[in-house]
Amino acid sequence: MLTGKQKRFLRALGHGLKPVIQVGKSDVSEALIKETVEALASHELIKVKVLESCLMDRHSVAEELCAACEAELAQVLGRTLLLYKPAKEPKLELPKGK
Numbered sequence: 001m002l003t004g005k006q007k008r009f010l011r012a013l014g015h016g017l018k019p020v021i022q023v024g025k026s027d028v029s030e031a032l033i034k035e036t037v038e039a040l041a042s043h044e045l046i047k048v049k050v051l052e053s054c055l056m057d058r059h060s061v062a063e064e065l066c067a068a069c070e071a072e073l074a075q076v077l078g079r080t081l082l083l084y085k086p087a088k089e090p091k092l093e094l095p096k097g098k
Contacts, residue, residue: 013092018047046082069083
């Protein structure tokens, strides 16, 4: 579970990122989950864009992706999600929690 300080840190890092994954009308499928897991493994912090054609609510998409990928949700801003999952050898060093 991320602390507020860690989420702020990740949001600051994620500000300049471009969306790596796009969720369209096929919603959250096995292929999308596999792609997201691979992206998280190589980048640790990724942006996911929920397109207008997606029938699911953006918060539902966030919950499903986080649960399926075992990732943490750092932010939901409009139709953009920011997901974080530490790599086996972490590149990002998060601020210490309490």
